[in-house]
Structure formats: C-alpha cells, structure tokens
C-alpha cells in the first residue's frame with residue numbers, strides 16, 4: 001500500500017510509565033487503526049535498530065549518556081525529564097532515535113520517510129526534559145549531515161510546545177534552520193531562540209494558525225533550500241488537549257499536514273515526519289490526529305512517486 005515506503009515503528013515504543021499524561025500506548029493504537037482501516041498491512045511496517053552510541057554522541061554529551069545507562073541521573077535530572085526512569089525507557093529512547101535515523105534515510109532515498117514515533121524536541125545535549133530523553137530530530141539531522149547525504153536541513157516544528165532542545169543544539173549552525181510555531185504562554189518558559197519562532201496567543205484558531213504557516217514556510221523553504229525537512233507533527237495544538245491551550249480542530253490539523261507535505265512536494269525536498277506530542281482529553285482524538293498525519297503523508301507519497309519527481 002505504501003509503495004515501498006515503509007512506516008517506521010516498534011512495539012517497544014510502548015513503555016509502562018504508570019498513570020501519566022503521556023500516552024505511550026498511542027503509537028500502537030495508531031498502527032492498529034492504519035491496519036484495521038486497510039491503509040496499510042503488517043508488512044508495511046519496519047522496526048528500527050537502536051541508535052548506536054556514536055550516533056547519539058553526535059548530539060549528546062557522553063556524561064549524560066553514561067548517567068542514563070548506569071541509572072545514575074540525579075533526582076533533579078529525573079524530575080526535569082518528567083518521566084519515571086527505567087532501563088526500558090532508555091531502551092525505547094535508543095530505538096526512537098534509530099527510528100528517526102531510518103525515516104531520514106528512507107526520505108533521502110525515496111522522498112518521504114514516516115516515523116510512527118519520535119519528535120523528542122525538548123532534549124538538550126546534556127540533559128533530557130519534558131518527556132524527552134534523546135533529541136532524535138537532532139541526531140537524524142546530524143547523522144545525515146555527517147554522512148554527506150545533505151548540506152542543509154530544515155526543522156518544521158508544529159508541536160504545541162516550542163522546540164527548545166532543537167533550537168539550542170543547532171544555535172549558530174548555519175547548516176540547520178529551525179522553525180517553531182507554538183503556544184507562547186506554555187512550557188518551555190525559557191525558549192532558546194529558533195531561527196524563526198512564531199509564538200501564538202492562547203486559543204489561536206485554525207485560520208490564524210494556517211495563515212501563519214502559509215506566510216512563513218514557503219519563503220523559508222525557498223530562501224534556505226534544505227536537502228531535508230524534518231516535520232515535527234505534534235497533535236497537541238488540538239483544542240481538546242489537556243496540557244496545551246491552542247484552539248485547532250482535527251480538520252485544521254489535517255490541513256496543517258497537507259500544507260507542509262504539499263510544499264515539500266512542490267519544492268521536491270525530501271521530508272521525514274515524526275509524531276511528537278499529543279495529550280487530548282479523549283485519547284482517541286490524539287490517535288485520530290496522528291492517524292490523519294500518517295494517511296495524509298501516505299497519499300502525498302503516492303503522488304510524489306506518481307509524478308516521478310524523485311527516485
């Protein structure tokens with residue numbers, strides 16, 4: 001169904017973190033809906049390998065990595081992570097980085113890479129925070145740059161929260177343009193500047209949000225001409241989100257996805273999508289928003305190959 005563009009996913013993304021606002025079961029549920037509705041078959045999914053230490057070290061400090069492996073994070077460091085520490089969590093985080101690396105590779109080969117996971121944009125070089133252990137987006141980009149596969153990358157971060165870790169990691173790196181559109185009055189309260197930040201007022205609705213994308217993304221792409229886009233497709237700008245306070249509808253979020261994928265196609269730029277946050281009151285809404293992102297990108301991937309714009 002996905003015409004040779006497998007969806008990157010692992011059952012091990014589910015980690016038991018107890019009673020927590022972060023629904024780690026969502027990945028499994030999105031996958032189940034994709035199969036149930038006939039969008040994809042079991043064979044269309046590919047499991048990533050865990051990222052290698054040397055890949056993680058392209059972004060993160062060895063001392064942080066050692067603490068994670070040994071379980072020697074301080075109570076303050078675990079508190080900043082806002083997740084209960086476990087070996088299972090570390091294992092899942094290695095896999096997630098491997099997943100985004102694989103999605104970047106698939107995007108660079110075929111135009112479109114889909115990661116049913118990832119988007120942990122709050123992780124910094126020396127610490128994790130806000131449910132994010134490793135910054136998979138940053139590792140995916142650094143590895144593609146180091147391998148000489150691309151010269152430049154663009155991050156389009158549409159999660160409700162500002163991409164603070166990604167912004168800090170790529171500060172002063174002219175090879176990477178970081179764009180973040182987010183709720184201004186929300187975590188992270190200190191926002192290291194991205195190359196372009198759009199901080200939106202509370203309860204921003206579909207039209208204002210989509211107009212901001214239309215106004216800023218095309219000119220960013222045409223001026224910067226990246227070799228790869230990583231699209232951070234958070235579900236939390238949704239009006240029914242528990243920890244966010246923007247006012248987008250499920251339909252509005254689908255239009256958001258269409259805008260980004262259409263631009264990538266029109267400019268013939270490989271794009272890898274990662275899912276990031278989503279904390280709706282009704283879990284099925286988070287699942288639906290992520291489901292829509294995947295089905296929209298699948299439709300777009302078909303058109304991409306039909307047009308023969310990329311190999």
Ligand SMILES: [Zn+2]
Nearest residue numbers: 159160161277
């Ligand atoms: Zn978020």
